[in-house]
Amino acid sequence: MSATVTSALAWWVRTKAGDTAIVLDGETLTYGELGGWSSRIAEHLRAEGVRPGDRVGLMAPNSLPWPAAALGVIKAGAVLVPLNPRFKPAELRKVLDDAGAVAVIADDPFKGAVEEASAMGAAVELVTFSAIDALRDGAPSTFDVDRGEDEPISIIFTSGSTGRSKGVVLTNRTLLSIVFEATLVEEGFHRGSSTILLLPLAFTPGLVWGLLMTTVLGGKLVIEKEIVPSRAVQLIEEHRIEAIFGVPLVYQALAAAPEFAHADLSSLKTAVVGGAAVPTALLEAYAAKDVALRQIYGMTEAGGIATATLVSEFREHPGSCGTGGIFTEVQVVRADGTPAEADEPGELVIKGPGVTPGYWNSPEVNAEVFRGGWLHSGDLGATDPEGRIRFVDRLKDLIISGGINVSPVELEQALAAIDGVVEVAVIAAPDEKFGETPAAIIQAADGLTETSVVEEASKVLADFKVPRYVVLREDPLPRLPNGKISKTEIREAYADLTTRFAKVR
Known part of the structure; x- marks a missing residue:
């Protein structure tokens, strides 16, 4: 078998089948259980008509079946397409079309959204989590299609400045290169290392640096469904977590927990933060606990992390x-x-x-x-x-809200379709919680209200994309000589937006 993520999983199944691979809400999956479950899922997908190279979506919040389903897609020889469970059907349809997906595995509460999206275009096969759960126990299986090191194993869609989603291809070779470099430069990633995931599995940090990194290294991944700061701090102590990553609001939430002040965080060897501006006070709060919280620069196209502050320099050069x-x-x-x-x-x-x-x-x-x-x-x-x-x-012009890329063009396209919107520009407004949040500057016709804008936008956009500031004006938006709306002039005119206008939601 080639050097692949699933060949690494097969090795850990053979050599440490009883060791814990995944922890979520007190439930665990051993390597033996994860290996068998994911192989049975792969066999089920093949029986449903999925073939090597087909794209298969996965739409669910963090849950125990998610890792098994993701690895099952890859073992079937298909290409995993993680889907944001907050997508509305129209948004989902766009990604399914861009990927050319033939099937979607979805948690049962999202069945309706997938069916509605499927009806908007080419039909996709729906595999529910009920079917996935039924495969957790069954006949032993090692089913795994070897598609080679340079074939895609996942396509991670990220918003582009044009408003059209872009599918970033991840191959086995790319992923194993990320893992290899991480083990050389990060003390928190090594054979058998322990990681905590406080972000969604459906994005690059969760999939690449959480699930796939752990799978290759034979480590333990502690997954939380949502951020509960006191609980997260306790889990770091209990499981002697060595690696953690997230946006500033994750670290701010943990630092505000009552347990943080007296917690033993000495096990943390890799703690990196990115996706938004990092307050110096936050870096200092972790430094006081002898945790080297280090800034990163990265993007999905570069595996998530391209460069990070050196551990030896995190105190002297915190802004690098x-x-x-x-x-x-x-x-x-x-x-x-x-x-x-x-x-x-x-x-x-x-x-x-x-x-x-x-x-x-x-x-x-x-x-x-x-x-x-x-x-x-x-x-x-x-x-x-x-x-x-x-x-x-x-x-x-991307807006990064809570570490998630939001395309202003996509929002502008959706808002422009609302009756009463003459023209619109979406810019980033600073936000204490999310780093940035969308703000819509609209030339409005009579009768349009901030409330109606939010109501209509909420019908077609996930809630994190719906603007938290809506500014209605009578005058046309400023334009460049070539006729395009001048975002620079708008940003300048509304530089103090958060003090002049109230949030609309």
């Missing part, structure tokens, strides 16, 4: 994102592609074995983003004289 990795190179370049000088802002570009081989079925986007062997991030960074990288700003 490190200097890259052993095999991952991060540079700051000018518009002409030449290296920027120290402290000169430029685009962050990335090269390394953990970088995706490309976007799914998107040759034009691939040609634009992957140039000269480098992944062009569209983000702005700079280096200090010693080469330490710091994130400056986004060249793209």
